[in-house]
Amino acid sequence: MTLEPGRLGESKKVLALRLRELRRRAGLTGDRLAKRCHMSQSQISKFETGKKTPGLVDVERILRALNAPQELVSEITALARIANTEWQDKRSSWRRGLGKRQTELAALEAEATESRYFLPSMITGLLATPEYIRASLSHSPGDTAKTVAAKLSRQGVLRDPSKVFTFILTEQAARWPIVPPPAMAAQLDHLVALSSHPGLQIGVIPLGVPMTRGPLNTFTVYDSWLATVETFTGRMVFRDPRDIEYHLDLFSQYQRLAVFGETARAHLTEWAATYRG
Numbered sequence: 001m002t003l004e005p006g007r008l009g010e011s012k013k014v015l016a017l018r019l020r021e022l023r024r025r026a027g028l029t030g031d032r033l034a035k036r037c038h039m040s041q042s043q044i045s046k047f048e049t050g051k052k053t054p055g056l057v058d059v060e061r062i063l064r065a066l067n068a069p070q071e072l073v074s075e076i077t078a079l080a081r082i083a084n085t086e087w088q089d090k091r092s093s094w095r096r097g098l099g100k101r102q103t104e105l106a107a108l109e110a111e112a113t114e115s116r117y118f119l120p121s122m123i124t125g126l127l128a129t130p131e132y133i134r135a136s137l138s139h140s141p142g143d144t145a146k147t148v149a150a151k152l153s154r155q156g157v158l159r160d161p162s163k164v165f166t167f168i169l170t171e172q173a174a175r176w177p178i179v180p181p182p183a184m185a186a187q188l189d190h191l192v193a194l195s196s197h198p199g200l201q202i203g204v205i206p207l208g209v210p211m212t213r214g215p216l217n218t219f220t221v222y223d224s225w226l227a228t229v230e231t232f233t234g235r236m237v238f239r240d241p242r243d244i245e246y247h248l249d250l251f252s253q254y255q256r257l258a259v260f261g262e263t264a265r266a267h268l269t270e271w272a273a274t275y276r277g
Contacts, residue, residue: 011082018076022062037061053084081240085243102154105154118218131179131183133148160199167203195264203264204268217230221247224248
């Protein structure tokens with residue numbers, strides 16, 4: 001089943017209808033199905049009315065309890081994967097206002113205990129200087145002054161001792177010159193300073209390190225309950241445990257290629273010197 005952005009919202013309703021239809025076709029009440037699945041009847045009811053979207057594991061338990069044929073299992077599990085994925089297109093974000101997006105990100109960062117960021121092309125706002133942030137928003141419509149302020153305000157979460165942040169940047173991300181050379185040198189100096197903060201790890205993957213998995217997209221994983229993937233036109237939000245586990249494994253692969261601590265700071269300091277030169 002193709003993952004089409006336009007179908008993501010619709011798929012939740014379709015999944016609810018198909019689960020209810022399959023249960024009725026099997027001649028089971030919601031209570032009897034719940035007992036077979038070791039779930040509560042209210043949970044089954046919420047799944048079938050669309051009030052709650054079941055995860056892929058939940059759907060598989062229900063399908064096993066219903067003795068669904070393999071062709072239906074493949075169809076419904078594919079539908080469940082789509083239903084647990086959200087597409088947020090950039091134009092809609094702009095219409096809602098850039099401030100709304102900053103509020104959403106702040107809420108995710110506040111809720112998560114451990115956040116992991118893979119940055120293959122640019123430095124994220126949490127690590128950016130004001131000049132870098134302003135330049136990164138130059139393509140955005142309208143007055144971005146409030147968004148710059150909101151991004152800078154979000155950086156306060158990095159000082160929360162109860163949280164752990166790991167950022168992995170490719171050399172390209174660290175050195176991509178979106179601001180003039182003196183400002184790039186200051187940005188890299190800022191990364192060096194941040195990398196010594198407790199609870200905050202900044203790793204870099206220098207050019208020349210063999211990478212069998214191409215660094216295609218920026219992605220973030222919040223604990224083990226949500227992952228987001230950035231594209232030019234928007235972002236995908238994954239809530240299915242298997243999709244999140246996939247991105248955690250991918251992050252671990254890149255983490256093994258990165259250097260941290262004094263080695264990372266030496267690279268960042270060297271790159272800053274090239275901009276000063």
